[in-house]
Amino acid sequence: MERKKYDVALMIGHWGKPDHPADRGAIGEIVEAYGIVDYALALAKSLEKRGLATVLLSYGTYRERQEWANSHGIRIFFACHLNSAEKPGRYGLIRWDARGGERNKRWAERIAQVSEEALQYPWQVWRYEEGDRGFSNIRWTKMPAFLLEPAFVSGETLYLFYAHMNEWAERVAEVVSSLLNLQLREKEPKIEME
Numbered sequence: 001m002e003r004k005k006y007d008v009a010l011m012i013g014h015w016g017k018p019d020h021p022a023d024r025g026a027i028g029e030i031v032e033a034y035g036i037v038d039y040a041l042a043l044a045k046s047l048e049k050r051g052l053a054t055v056l057l058s059y060g061t062y063r064e065r066q067e068w069a070n071s072h073g074i075r076i077f078f079a080c081h082l083n084s085a086e087k088p089g090r091y092g093l094i095r096w097d098a099r100g101g102e103r104n105k106r107w108a109e110r111i112a113q114v115s116e117e118a119l120q121y122p123w124q125v126w127r128y129e130e131g132d133r134g135f136s137n138i139r140w141t142k143m144p145a146f147l148l149e150p151a152f153v154s155g156e157t158l159y160l161f162y163a164h165m166n167e168w169a170e171r172v173a174e175v176v177s178s179l180l181n182l183q184l185r186e187k188e189p190k191i192e193m194e
């Protein structure tokens with residue numbers, strides 16, 4: 001049995017796309033790709049502090065990165081982006097993969113809840129499925145997978161996001177850690193039956 005090396009994958013949106021090396025995503029007061037690195041690094045630090053080995057997936061097509069995650073025992077996958085200003089009022093956004101059923105929805109709601117508390121602006125949790133824009137960010141994953149867009153690239157919430165980024169990362173890492181522990185406990189009886 002292959003030894004598991006990583007727990008969490010953060011797929012860094014807009015970096016390392018073989019066919020679009022210059023894609024940096026939405027441009028507002030900040031450039032999306034740069035903002036993604038800022039928060040992914042904060043989140044990775046907080047996750048590792050809790051003993052969760054984290055990998056930043058920053059090269060390859062989105063499909064290749066997801067297939068890598070599938071073959072390396074990744075337990076939870078986040079596609080990291082920021083929101084452009086196209087839909088005012090959407091604020092923090094986490095899309096849960098409908099294929100994961102109620103569990104993914106529950107997990108997304110927990111993450112959204114602590115994010116709202118840390119950042120002081122509303123989050124929305126959206127069902128995400130085949131045919132939705134950007135679904136290729138998580139389409140090929142086989143573990144609980146989420147598209148994360150914690151802030152806009154411009155506007156008032158961007159400043160709140162940067163002001164509270166470390167606290168946000170701590171809260172999200174705490175939730176991810178407890179969800180993964182819970183998942184292990186839930187799985188135990190099944191493993192014993194086999």
Ligand SMILES: [Zn+2]
Pocket residue numbers: 013014025026032081082
């Ligand atoms: Zn993006």
